Amino acid sequence: MPKENILYKFIRSLIEKIKIKKHEYIMATIEIVLSALIGFLVAGIVLYVMEYDPGEVFYIMFNYGFNDPEYLFGKAIPLIMTGLAFSIPALAGVFNIGGESQLYWGAFIGLITTYYVTQYTGIGTLGTIIGILAGILAGAAWALLIAVLRVYRGINEVITAIMLNWISYFTIIYLIIKFFTNPIIPHQSIEVPEKASLTPYPGFIIAIVGTLIVYYLLYYTDIGYKMRVSGLSPASAKYAGFDPSRAILSSMIIGGGSAGLGGSLLILAISHNIDTTMSTIYGLGFTGIGVGLLGRNHPIGIIFSALFFAGLLIGGQWVELKTGAPPMLSDAIMGIIVIALSAPYAYRLLMNYLSRLKKR
Amino acid sequence: MSQKEIAVEMRNIHKIYPDGVVALKGVDFIVKKGEIHGLLGENGAGKTTLMRILYGEIKPTKGEIKIFGERVKFSGPWDAIRKGIGMVYQHFTLVPTFTVKENLFLSLLSINPKATIDEAIEKAKQVSKQTGLRIPFDRVIEELPIGVQQRVEIIKSLIREAKILILDEPTSVLTPVETKDLFEALLKLKQQGITIIFITHKLKEVKEITDHVTVLRRGQVVGTVETSKVTEKDLARMMVEREILFKLEKKPAKPGREVLVVKDLEVYDDRGLPAVKGVTLTVREGEILGLAGVQGNGQKELAEAIAGMRPVASGKIIIDDIDVTQLSAFERYKLGLAYVPDSRKVGLIYDMNIVENVALTNLYRIISKKSRRMKWGVAEKIASEVISKLEVVAPSLSTPIKYLSGGNQQKVMVGREIVREPRAFVVTEPTQGLDVAATEFIRKTLIHLRDEGKAILLISTDLDEILQLSDRIAVIYEGKIMAIGKPEEFTLERLGLLMGGVHA
Numbered sequence: 001m002p003k004e005n006i007l008y009k010f011i012r013s014l015i016e017k018i019k020i021k022k023h024e025y026i027m028a029t030i031e032i033v034l035s036a037l038i039g040f041l042v043a044g045i046v047l048y049v050m051e052y053d054p055g056e057v058f059y060i061m062f063n064y065g066f067n068d069p070e071y072l073f074g075k076a077i078p079l080i081m082t083g084l085a086f087s088i089p090a091l092a093g094v095f096n097i098g099g100e101s102q103l104y105w106g107a108f109i110g111l112i113t114t115y116y117v118t119q120y121t122g123i124g125t126l127g128t129i130i131g132i133l134a135g136i137l138a139g140a141a142w143a144l145l146i147a148v149l150r151v152y153r154g155i156n157e158v159i160t161a162i163m164l165n166w167i168s169y170f171t172i173i174y175l176i177i178k179f180f181t182n183p184i185i186p187h188q189s190i191e192v193p194e195k196a197s198l199t200p201y202p203g204f205i206i207a208i209v210g211t212l213i214v215y216y217l218l219y220y221t222d223i224g225y226k227m228r229v230s231g232l233s234p235a236s237a238k239y240a241g242f243d244p245s246r247a248i249l250s251s252m253i254i255g256g257g258s259a260g261l262g263g264s265l266l267i268l269a270i271s272h273n274i275d276t277t278m279s280t281i282y283g284l285g286f287t288g289i290g291v292g293l294l295g296r297n298h299p300i301g302i303i304f305s306a307l308f309f310a311g312l313l314i315g316g317q318w319v320e321l322k323t324g325a326p327p328m329l330s331d332a333i334m335g336i337i338v339i340a341l342s343a344p345y346a347y348r349l350l351m352n353y354l355s356r357l358k359k360r
Numbered sequence: 361m362s363q364k365e366i367a368v369e370m371r372n373i374h375k376i377y378p379d380g381v382v383a384l385k386g387v388d389f390i391v392k393k394g395e396i397h398g399l400l401g402e403n404g405a406g407k408t409t410l411m412r413i414l415y416g417e418i419k420p421t422k423g424e425i426k427i428f429g430e431r432v433k434f435s436g437p438w439d440a441i442r443k444g445i446g447m448v449y450q451h452f453t454l455v456p457t458f459t460v461k462e463n464l465f466l467s468l469l470s471i472n473p474k475a476t477i478d479e480a481i482e483k484a485k486q487v488s489k490q491t492g493l494r495i496p497f498d499r500v501i502e503e504l505p506i507g508v509q510q511r512v513e514i515i516k517s518l519i520r521e522a523k524i525l526i527l528d529e530p531t532s533v534l535t536p537v538e539t540k541d542l543f544e545a546l547l548k549l550k551q552q553g554i555t556i557i558f559i560t561h562k563l564k565e566v567k568e569i570t571d572h573v574t575v576l577r578r579g580q581v582v583g584t585v586e587t588s589k590v591t592e593k594d595l596a597r598m599m600v601e602r603e604i605l606f607k608l609e610k611k612p613a614k615p616g617r618e619v620l621v622v623k624d625l626e627v628y629d630d631r632g633l634p635a636v637k638g639v640t641l642t643v644r645e646g647e648i649l650g651l652a653g654v655q656g657n658g659q660k661e662l663a664e665a666i667a668g669m670r671p672v673a674s675g676k677i678i679i680d681d682i683d684v685t686q687l688s689a690f691e692r693y694k695l696g697l698a699y700v701p702d703s704r705k706v707g708l709i710y711d712m713n714i715v716e717n718v719a720l721t722n723l724y725r726i727i728s729k730k731s732r733r734m735k736w737g738v739a740e741k742i743a744s745e746v747i748s749k750l751e752v753v754a755p756s757l758s759t760p761i762k763y764l765s766g767g768n769q770q771k772v773m774v775g776r777e778i779v780r781e782p783r784a785f786v787v788t789e790p791t792q793g794l795d796v797a798a799t800e801f802i803r804k805t806l807i808h809l810r811d812e813g814k815a816i817l818l819i820s821t822d823l824d825e826i827l828q829l830s831d832r833i834a835v836i837y838e839g840k841i842m843a844i845g846k847p848e849e850f851t852l853e854r855l856g857l858l859m860g861g862v863h864a
Contacts, residue, residue: 016756016758219734220733220734220736221727221731221732221733221734222723222726222727222732222734223732224734225716225719225723225734228712229709229712229720232709232710232712233705233708233709233710235703235705235706236706236707236708236709236720238669238689238706239667239669239689239699239701239706239720239721240689240693240720240721240723241668241688241689241692241693242690243688
């Protein structure tokens with residue numbers, strides 16, 4: 001029975017893995033439980049001081065946040081991809097906080113290509129596919145710009161990314177208002193044609209497939225191996241004769257491509273247009289940093305952490321509706337929980353990055 | 361000798377580090393007031409440990425310290441500084457982005473929180489006048505040459521009214537001209553009654569500048585002698601004399617054709633100063649060429665240049681008749697070169713497992729050329745081969761390397777090179793920090809490889825290792841080969857002299 005054999009083998013290897021890393025897993029579990037407790041405690045205190053009932057707020061947040069799967073999965077799509085956009089370069093030792101603008105360009109280019117390809121060919125599926133590919137390329141190209149400046153000009157990637165985020169933000173607003181407004185609803189861009197658009201579920205599946213491809217690249221190709229070695233130990237990478245610039249460039253291309261895919265999927269499966277205040281696409285890249293950290297920079301972990309984030313986001317909206325709490329409050333509660341959960345890991349990552357910056 | 365004439369008196373100092381390494385075994389160290397006292401010894405003899413104890417940086421396990429006759433117990437360098445002890449490290453402790461006067465001010469603040477920057481400058485000017493050490497007050501440290509930075513470091517100690525100045529290998533970073541300047545300044549300081557302890561391994565300098573010299577060997581004092589009464593030869597003998605602990609069975613070498621050739625190689629160090637100055641070496645198949653020398657004489661840069669990790673300024677590196685000078689490390693490994701670095705932090709990725717670590721230098725055997733897929737199955741096979749061949753003790757192949765003992769980590773690092781059957785080996789400090797059993801195992805493995813016809817360049821600061829393993833010995837000093845020949849041509853005394861920079 002080969003099927004059982006594979007299952008048996010898988011379980012055995014899993015048990016072995018847990019055995020070897022027992023200490024690590026126990027520590028990680030303690031860390032997560034403690035972080036969650038502290039997070040909820042602090043959030044509870046904040047709510048109590050603001051004269052809301054913490055129990056009620058948490059109940060609404062977790063009950064309503066996770067009870068509409070289609071909404072939940074849809075919300076998670078861009079977060080998975082921006083989470084990857086942060087985490088893949090982080091594995092190679094690069095701090096990509098430009099997932100925000102890489103997603104913008106993925107969304108914008110994805111929208112336009114889908115729109116025109118569908119219009120000219122009349123084939124919706126073709127528009128979808130080309131839109132997705134164009135989105136990936138756009139995100140990757142935008143991330144590559146950051147990487148090139150870092151590798152060939154020595155400019156710190158964090159600074160470049162912050163500046164490019166705002167440049168992208170206003171450039172896209174300008175482009176939409178100037179060239180691509182919806183003639184009927186002038187504060188919105190052109191729509192994704194109905195026959196080219198997706199529903200959240202297929203969008204989510206594409207996001208999962210994308211994540212699995214990334215997982216394969218990271219753990220089953222030499223590109224990913226070289227990236228991970230460079231990230232964990234630059235001296236070892238040098239010893240093995242790996243080109244450190246290559247690791248930076250390829251990690252940013254894959255990361256940016258992920259954010260770009262997130263942008264195009266967002267447009268195709270969820271919002272179908274970009275409004276001229278950017279409200280539908282703003283902030284997803286920044287949230288992605290939290291998603292990546294909470295997912296411990298692991299592709300599979302990121303899927304779950306994105307779902308958790310999505311649930312909190314939705315739950316937060318329900319809290320506003322049901323208790324009349326201001327949106328800032330539910331954002332703050334979410335922030336506290338997420339910070340508490342990702343702080344220990346983020347701290348280690350940051351220390352690692354800073355010590356490396358010093359050596360450079 | 362009255363009590364007052366003695367500046368430093370350290371009696372029966374023992375130091376056992378928490379990891380069980382015995383660094384000092386009952387050292388007596390006495391320095392007279394106003395003299396320049398040399399502290400001589402090989403790597404690991406305990407020079408630096410002894411001085412770090414005197415400076416209050418680490419605490420002795422046992423022993424007594426008196427400064428100017430007064431018994432002291434330091435809880436940290438600040439106590440030592442208050443007692444008038446100053447230390448100038450090999451790696452300076454200046455704030456690189458601050459100006460000279462800001463650095464001086466900072467150091468004065470540590471003993472007098474009310475000090476002003478003008479006071480610091482005033483004092484420094486005075487010291488500068490007395491010693492002839494001129495420094496530019498308004499320049500930023502990192503823009504200054506190393507020699508000037510060192511002057512700032514010395515003046516920094518002096519404005520804190522240091523009466524005893526410890527200099528740790530001060531000339532290792534200096535050019536000959538700067539060294540001359542430094543020595544002139546040290547003599548002036550001596551005239552003013554400052555006591556100077558001068559740590560070095562350079563015999564010539566000991567003769568040139570010190571009044572007395574204490575020689576340490578393996579954590580014990582060999583003797584304290586008046587410098588004018590001994591020759592460089594005597595010092596060399598004191599420094600290196602030893603009994604060979606255990607002999608290894610070794611068949612006579614049968615050297616074949618030349619596999620690794622290094623021609624007129626020049627390489628710069630991280631600071632951009634020449635570290636390897638025209639080295640020519642040939643390693644034949646079936647022989648071990650041992651490169652002896654005190655740490656920091658260009659060995660690391662030489663090894664890295666051969667491996668392809670460090671650019672070559674001029675000269676050639678040839679592996680098996682192929683000029684590889686312009687090739688990357690990855691391509692050199694593919695051509696049959698293996699390099700075991702001196703640090704496990706470089707060779708191993710601690711957070712990765714054994715298989716992933718073995719893949720590091722075996723990568724060209726593991727990736728499929730068409731799809732760039734990592735064939736982890738192949739990697740696992742290679743890793744199991746390493747484990748069984750080198751008797752690595754590990755719970756499983758997927759154990760992160762950081763959970764293995766140092767000896768087993770080293771075995772993985774050496775083993776993954778052995779199993780890929782390279783023709784030329786460059787091995788640096790292969791047994792550093794290992795216990796006796798692991799050391800013997802690794803050394804036997806190297807001899808076995810030699811018998812199989814591999815060409816091995818063994819770079820080690822451990823003279824025992826060099827003497828046990830080498831079929832030919834070369835000695836490196838300040839980036840140059842001092843001598844090369846059969847082991848019979850080297851007495852211990854001659855090796856000591858050569859390592860100390862004296863032609864013999």
